[in-house]
Amino acid sequence: MKALIINCSPVRTGATAEIVNIIDNELSLRYDTKSICIDDYDLKFCKGCRSCHKTAKCIMDDDIIKIMNEFDAADVIVSVAPSYWADIPGQYKAFIDRCTPWCDTHEPHASIKEGKKGYSVALRTGPGMHECERIIQSIEHFYGHLHIECMGHLGLTSIEFKDNVEPRKDEIISFCKNI
Numbered sequence: 001m002k003a004l005i006i007n008c009s010p011v012r013t014g015a016t017a018e019i020v021n022i023i024d025n026e027l028s029l030r031y032d033t034k035s036i037c038i039d040d041y042d043l044k045f046c047k048g049c050r051s052c053h054k055t056a057k058c059i060m061d062d063d064i065i066k067i068m069n070e071f072d073a074a075d076v077i078v079s080v081a082p083s084y085w086a087d088i089p090g091q092y093k094a095f096i097d098r099c100t101p102w103c104d105t106h107e108p109h110a111s112i113k114e115g116k117k118g119y120s121v122a123l124r125t126g127p128g129m130h131e132c133e134r135i136i137q138s139i140e141h142f143y144g145h146l147h148i149e150c151m152g153h154l155g156l157t158s159i160e161f162k163d164n165v166e167p168r169k170d171e172i173i174s175f176c177k178n179i
């Protein structure tokens with residue numbers, strides 16, 4: 001079984017990356033894991049042209065197919081997103097917009113294989129859980145339209161930098177036990 005863990009932040013060595021590493025290490029005991037960072041890919045913005053509503057394909061040629069191939073290969077997908085202005089980072093939102101060819105609200109649409117299980121982790125510097133919940137909702141909304149079953153989520157508050165993650169390691173590992 002394959003698990004894909006996505007760093008939805010553009011920062012490759014920050015708090016989100018640290019959480020991704022902990023999840024990868026933990027899941028690698030039971031899964032064939034792969035971690036990616038959204039910023040490693042060349043993604044243009046969706047132009048809203050709706051060509052994909054008729055063709056199930058995007059008119060632009062960039063790395064969107066590479067990421068969707070990673071999604072297709074995975075049985076389990078874990079998206080780890082920090083709060084940027086109380087929402088998912090723009091890079092991850094731009095990616096989601098580009099998944100419109102795969103969205104089930106129009107026919108024809110492209111599809112990834114059925115039966116995938118999705119998990120979401122949100123982190124933020126502030127103390128309240130409401131922002132984490134908003135981020136989790138955005139990710140779960142996206143999962144739903146790709147028929148990725150939402151199986152669980154974790155919100156982590158009061159995290160700004162990589163060093164703030166270590167004291168939360170047990171929380172993250174116990175979340176992983178249910179994946």
Ligand SMILES: Cc1cc2nc3c(=O)[nH]c(=O)nc-3n(C[C@H](O)[C@H](O)[C@H](O)COP(=O)(O)O)c2cc1C
Pocket residue numbers: 009010011013014015016017082083084085086087123124125126127131159160161
């Ligand atoms: C552009 C930007 C906007 C942010 N906006 C918020 C915010 O609205 N609320 C919050 O609690 N934290 C906010 N943060 C803090 C991040 O959520 C936090 O530092 C997180 O650990 C960043 O992870 P990263 O370094 O892996 O991207 C923001 C950080 C950045 C860089």
